[in-house]
Amino acid sequence: MSIYTFFVHNNSVMTLPFSSHAPAANPVVRTASRGDVEQIWELVSCYVAEGLMLPRTIEQVRMAIDNYVVAAVGSRVVACAALDEYSPSLAEVSSVAVAKSEHGKGLGTEVVLGVERLARARDIGELFALSLSDRFFLSLNYEPTSVSRYPEKLARYGKLNAAGVDIVPKRCFKKVLGNTWEMPALYEEPAKQLRAS
Ligand SMILES: CC(C)(COP(=O)(O)OP(=O)(O)OC[C@H]1O[C@@H](n2cnc3c(N)ncnc32)[C@H](O)[C@@H]1OP(=O)(O)O)[C@@H](O)C(=O)NCCC(=O)NCCS
Numbered sequence: 001m002s003i004y005t006f007f008v009h010n011n012s013v014m015t016l017p018f019s020s021h022a023p024a025a026n027p028v029v030r031t032a033s034r035g036d037v038e039q040i041w042e043l044v045s046c047y048v049a050e051g052l053m054l055p056r057t058i059e060q061v062r063m064a065i066d067n068y069v070v071a072a073v074g075s076r077v078v079a080c081a082a083l084d085e086y087s088p089s090l091a092e093v094s095s096v097a098v099a100k101s102e103h104g105k106g107l108g109t110e111v112v113l114g115v116e117r118l119a120r121a122r123d124i125g126e127l128f129a130l131s132l133s134d135r136f137f138l139s140l141n142y143e144p145t146s147v148s149r150y151p152e153k154l155a156r157y158g159k160l161n162a163a164g165v166d167i168v169p170k171r172c173f174k175k176v177l178g179n180t181w182e183m184p185a186l187y188e189e190p191a192k193q194l195r196a197s
Helices: 034-048 058-063 107-121 135-139 151-162 185-196
Strands: 002-007 013-018 028-031 068-073 076-087 090-098 126-131 143-145 171-176
Touching (some): 028 107, 034 058, 034 090, 068 107, 090 107, 126 135
Parallel strands (some): 002 028
Antiparallel strands (some): 068 076, 076 090, 126 171
């Protein structure tokens, strides 16, 4: 069994046992830092043209950098995902992207789990996600739902549409975050500090 390391900003460290998908170079799953902004933007942008993700400016990534989780090999960001908060209790798991060379190694799963840890630390009770395919979020125990459940998201779509952005219809998934039994206490405290920073 491989070991990934989960870092948080104040340098507290915890190790998590992960699946056999782990690449040899042992990527680290951690909250993003300012130095990651450009690589996150590049990673997301390469899927925009394929209609898999909505466009984001580098400034939008920079402004929301505390909401991103990345997997990195050394200084190279190979996967990312973001916690996009809509209210104190609701957020979207967005910007899930894995470098093409790293697909199928479990990194998409790990960055989404990292976003879930961030959501729990911020007391967010429900997550939703939009995807063109069923498999990825079903494999993470999300359940299919209708996007009409999230008028805040529909309102954002309306604005983007009005600005000329094509919205590709996607399936919607949700996950109600239970109590924190699966999140070691070691992580919870530093993540709360992170939010306050
Ligand atoms: C979708 C994506 C994030 C998956 O990342 P990944 O690291 O390759 O995925 P994982 O290795 O963690 O796989 C987790 C599960 O998702 C499934 N999966 C992986 N890629 C998938 C894809 N493109 N479509 C549907 N399911 C996929 C895997 O089969 C696996 O299920 P299994 O364990 O039952 O076999 C990655 O393919 C990607 O970056 N795609 C382009 C960007 C994108 O579509 N973003 C929106 C994400 S919903």
